[in-house]
Structure formats: structure tokens, C-alpha cells
Amino acid sequence: MAKEVLVVFGTRPEAIKMAPVVLALRESPVLHPVVCSTGQHRAMLDKVLPTFGIEPEIDLQLMRPAQEPAELTARVVTAMAGVVRERRPAAMLVHGDTGSSLGAALAGYYEGGVVGHVEAGLRTGDLSRPFPEELNRTLISRLAAVHYAPTEQAAGNLAAEGVERERILVTGNTVVDAVEMVRSAASKAPLAIPETLLAGRRLVLVTTHRRESFGATLDGICRAIARLVEQESDLLVIYPVHLNPAVARSVRRILGRHPKVILLPPLAYLPFLRLMSVATLVLTDSGGIQEEAPSFGTPVLVLREVTERGEGIEAGACSLVGTAPERIVAEARALLADPGGPPSRARAANPYGDGRAAPRIRAHLEELLSRT
Numbered sequence: 001m002a003k004e005v006l007v008v009f010g011t012r013p014e015a016i017k018m019a020p021v022v023l024a025l026r027e028s029p030v031l032h033p034v035v036c037s038t039g040q041h042r043a044m045l046d047k048v049l050p051t052f053g054i055e056p057e058i059d060l061q062l063m064r065p066a067q068e069p070a071e072l073t074a075r076v077v078t079a080m081a082g083v084v085r086e087r088r089p090a091a092m093l094v095h096g097d098t099g100s101s102l103g104a105a106l107a108g109y110y111e112g113g114v115v116g117h118v119e120a121g122l123r124t125g126d127l128s129r130p131f132p133e134e135l136n137r138t139l140i141s142r143l144a145a146v147h148y149a150p151t152e153q154a155a156g157n158l159a160a161e162g163v164e165r166e167r168i169l170v171t172g173n174t175v176v177d178a179v180e181m182v183r184s185a186a187s188k189a190p191l192a193i194p195e196t197l198l199a200g201r202r203l204v205l206v207t208t209h210r211r212e213s214f215g216a217t218l219d220g221i222c223r224a225i226a227r228l229v230e231q232e233s234d235l236l237v238i239y240p241v242h243l244n245p246a247v248a249r250s251v252r253r254i255l256g257r258h259p260k261v262i263l264l265p266p267l268a269y270l271p272f273l274r275l276m277s278v279a280t281l282v283l284t285d286s287g288g289i290q291e292e293a294p295s296f297g298t299p300v301l302v303l304r305e306v307t308e309r310g311e312g313i314e315a316g317a318c319s320l321v322g323t324a325p326e327r328i329v330a331e332a333r334a335l336l337a338d339p340g341g342p343p344s345r346a347r348a349a350n351p352y353g354d355g356r357a358a359p360r361i362r363a364h365l366e367e368l369l370s371r372t
């Protein structure tokens, strides 16, 4: 009988990045994926899962309005301990650095299970940024038995913290698998705004959601966007607003009535990738978008003081511009004046992966679990 691998996620980016792993495990003759959603996100998760034909077998429905990391993570630990006790999977996979991932890894560890960490080893070296993700992923690295590092840099971070090399596999980031799976469908997806709005205009795609930016910093980012569209007359900003109420508060107050800024609800994955592919520029503090944009050759200005994703910067695909409004405006204008200049618009290989990460994880797990 096929051995069960519990694949756990709770948020939008985890769902997108774990989808290729679930699909690869479905092809395995010896392993069987059991998809478990913590439901940390609700609407945003429902927007992306259908794209991959995945419906969670277990749905814990743990989201609460305006939740804080402590309470959410506590709910995940309790609920996931029950799931692991009942299912006794051969292994459990968690992803990245969310409260769902830390809570599930902790529950798996306490219940004596094998925890595999997908997208392991990302570090900024600053526990306050991103908050609380830098702590979450560092703790998961202590709990996991096997570490699927997306890049050599991530593997190096783990090794520097004392993780044995034989427990680390460099796989590439599964988000590149996800992009390649849907690239063709995304190119035909609806544009999310009437095409006529784009005539003669350059599109700037914006997203924000980092907790350490809430309040004054996010207000400043929004003011920078308003200033940018006032100074560059042919720009149209499209801003799918994250459902965290702390994000919406700043964004709607400062940009809500701006004629050249279109605020949208979170988009389904395909329309979002379509916008990314036609955008002249992306401004974001997202992790996943830094990794996806190089697949479309769209330059990214990263609205953060530090990033754990140095590969995109080194490749010239992304540029770390911080959160000070003057600098954001200046860097965006410089790039718009010379879109062919660095960061490069040329579509080079994506530094985060080759689109084959999920089959590597599957093959490794098949081998690992054949010994248990």
C-alpha cells in the first residue's frame, strides 16, 4: 500500500508552491499525498487552489478576522497534533515560514513524525524582518528531519547553522514549477481590467503585506506610489490589495480615490501572472513575486530593507529599494526611464529554479521512505 505523505499549507503562497509537490506525489507508485489545509487563509486560498485541481482532504478552517501570529500558530499546533495522531503519516511536508508551517512542524515533531521542509534555508539574518517569518523558518529548520533548499545559497545558510549536508537537498524553488505548469493558461487569462485602460499606458503592478511595514511605513509606500503616478503621466497602477485589514486601511485611505490607481481584490493565480507578464514594472514586498517575475523578465523593485532572496538581485532581475518614499520614487523613475537597463528586462534563466523541483522532492522522499 502507498505510504501517506501529509502535505500541509494554509496561505496563498504556500498553496501555489506546494501544488507542484502534491501533483508530483500523485504520480508516485509508492507514496500518496494527503492534502491538509489549516485554512489560515480562506478567500485567498480558494482563489488559487482550483487552478491546480487540488481540494484539501482535511480542512481545519482556522482563519479568524485580523488574527495575530501567536493565536493562529497556537491553533495550528493543537489542530495539527490531532491530525498527525489520527493519520500517522509516513512523513509530513511543510513549506517556508508561515504560522501554519511552524505550527504543523511543531505538532509533527512532538508526535514523533518525519518532518520535511520545502523552501528551507532562506534567511535575512534579522529576526525582525520579515516578522515573524525569519523566526518561523529558523525554528522549522531545528524541527525538520529533511530540508529541501531551493538554492545553493539557502543550503549554505542551513549548513552554516549546523544542519548536516546529507539532510539537505538543493531542489530549485517549486514556484518555478508552478509558473511553468500554468504559463500557457496564464497568457490567455483575462486581464482583470478592461484592455482599453491600458492603451498608451505603462502598467505598474503593486502588492504589499509585510507586518513589519504596517502603519507609517506602508503609508509612506502608498504616498510614494501616488507621487510616482503624478510624475509619470503615462502610468497606470494596478494594486490587488491583500485581505489583511491592516493593509487595506493604509492603501484605501491614501490611494482609494486616485484616478490612476486601480485597487482590486486579490486575484486568481492566472490573471495575476498575466498582469505580471504585461507589466513594465512590479513594486512588491512579496517573497513569491520576487521569485516569479524573473520567469517573465519583468523587473521588480523590492519594497523592503532586507531580503532573503539575494539570487534575484545578483541576477539583475530585482532591486532592493527599501521603504523610504523618496528612494522608491527615484528608483522607479530611473528604471522607467531605462527599462532595458539593470535590473535586466531580458528573459534569462530564473535564478530560483528550473521547474523540476517537485519531481526531485518526490524522488528523494520515495528513497527516504523506502528505508522506513
Ligand code: UD1
Binding pocket: 011, 012, 013, 040, 041, 042, 043, 044, 045, 063, 064, 065, 066, 067, 068, 069, 072, 097, 098, 099, 100, 131, 132, 133, 209, 211, 243, 244, 245
Ligand atoms: C501570512 C504569512 C506570511 C505570508 C502571507 C501571504 C504568517 C505569520 N504570515 O501573512 O508569511 O507572506 O500570509 O499572504 O503566517 N484574510 C482574509 N482572507 C484571506 C486571507 C487573509 O480575510 O483569505 C485576513 C484576515 O483578517 C486574517 C488576516 O488577513 O486574519 C491576516 O492573515 P494572516 O495569515 O494571519 O497573515 P498574513 O498577513 O496574510
Ligand code: UDP
Binding pocket: 012, 013, 016, 048, 207, 209, 240, 265, 266, 267, 268, 269, 270, 272, 273, 285, 286, 287, 288, 289, 292
Ligand atoms: N498572487 C496571486 N494573486 C494576487 C497576488 C499574488 O495569485 O492577487 C500570488 C503570486 O503570484 C505569488 C503569491 O501569490 O505566487 C505571493 O503571495 P504573497 O505575496 O501573499 O505571499 P509571499 O510570497 O510574500 O509569502
